[in-house]
Amino acid sequence: MKSVEIKNLNYSYNVNTPVIKDLSLTIDKGEYVSIVGHNGSGKSTLCKLMIGLLEKNSGSIIIDGVELNKDTLNDIRHKVAIVFQNPDNQFIGVTVEDDIAFSLENDNVPRNEMIPLVREYAKKVGMLEFLNKEPSYLSGGQKQRVAIADALIRRPDILILDEATSMLDPNGKAEILSLVREMRKENPSLTIISITHDIEEAYLSDRIILLNEGEIVLSCLPNELFKNREIIKKYNLSVPFIVELKMRLKDLGYDIDDSSSLNEIGEKIWQSK
């Protein structure tokens, strides 16, 4: 089943510089897609168009069979949740619990239903013991976990991570990535669209979409992208360590296939010759 269907989407901030050019894209339910590309390639604009923070110029965005327009905006925002880049600028409540409750308040959920829900989702992201803490006492990773709880508490079908790990330290980043993995295990029908600069992170996804100047250059499996050296060179992408290692070893004449893990590679190296 299709989760996101974008047809011939166009968008420009001003007339002369189109940001999204005639972009078409489909994402299946439960798929984990990474969108990579340079600054200004239109990645974040695409997200904002998908949750209706920006209004498209032409084309259509269909989410779970519902076309995004002014009348369906509210429904769409219940289907799509987003986690932004800066952990501070999306922390609305004064404490963790206020922040998690914010979207419930917006949905006019009665207070006695809110309290168990807030606790449940705080527990899911491992922030239960921080419920009454203020954001200044939290690390970036913790704030981002709260932001994920905020997003999940609306029970969305699609979760967009708009460079959600780019401002975190390596620990925070690992925390968020493992949380995303857990979420997928728990709810396999959740579609995840991750916008990222981090190539290691993109490597974990089912599919990578390479965006350049508002157009899709390539949409393929992570392994296929990194095998395509021309594209990598042309768009100046970095390559995940493990992929780079495999390629170099292959060049040296080792017999290594794409699916092998680091341990298997090790085995092969010491067993050869």
Next chain:
Amino acid sequence: MNNLTFGRYSPFNTCVHRLDPRNKIFMMLLLMVSIFLKVDSWSTTLILTGFIFLFLVIVMIISKIRFLDLFKSLSTMWFLIIILMVIYVFIPNPSYNPNHIAFYIGTYGVNYDAFYQSGYIIFRLILMVMITMILTSTTSPMDLTYALEWYMTPLKLVKFPAHIVAMTLSIALRFIPTLLDETQRIMKAQASRGVDFNRGGLFKRVGAIISLIIPLFVSAISRSEELSNAMEARGYDPYAKRSRYRVLKFHLSDLFAFIIVGAIFAGFLTLRIYDGYIIKIDFIYWIFGAKPLF
């Protein structure tokens, strides 16, 4: 940033902290009005407000506010105190008793009354600082905002958007620490580029401050844009009906606190209304056996 300690919320769990913020705001107003009621002579009033001082000291002890914080916040008021003194001493006031001249500066006689009066004003200022400090350090900013919103509810009848104002206030409060961190970061960044915030003449310092303020504004505005995006994405509609996660409750302890403060206020009000009928004793005369000064 250490001198910003005044009135900062200290999250203890004392009985003062647990009081309903609406009640606390109302009690604060009652005490402030009591302080400004003049009863009989200045000296009588001074001693009567002394009772409020004692009461506030007790409340401060109960709510675990450190007196050091109070002195710190008062120490920033030295300038104000000196200015007040100068104004009261050097501006002639016809209500001063012309027989109470302390000394002459040239031909201008400095009146004792001026010292008493300015002392009394300063005492009242200190009391005001104490009251607001008790309120803000025992009540979380969020609770204060909710209480203010509650007080603004009647204004909804005249289409005043009380809930929007409250949301704006709470976001402003939420971002104070974030923006302070940002300020420090920018200060360090500018200092590393050779800007000196602590030395130099007036113009140099103003220039240094501008180099701080402009980046701060730019970042605050871009933050606000991202914040509004995040709020909108989470379905915030200022005009829609919203439920509440936090609710305010009026407990029995609120009633007790209100009775105490209400009694103080009522006492002051009665003395004020029947000024000159109830209290005819001049405390100074009474205590020191001296003829009252004023």
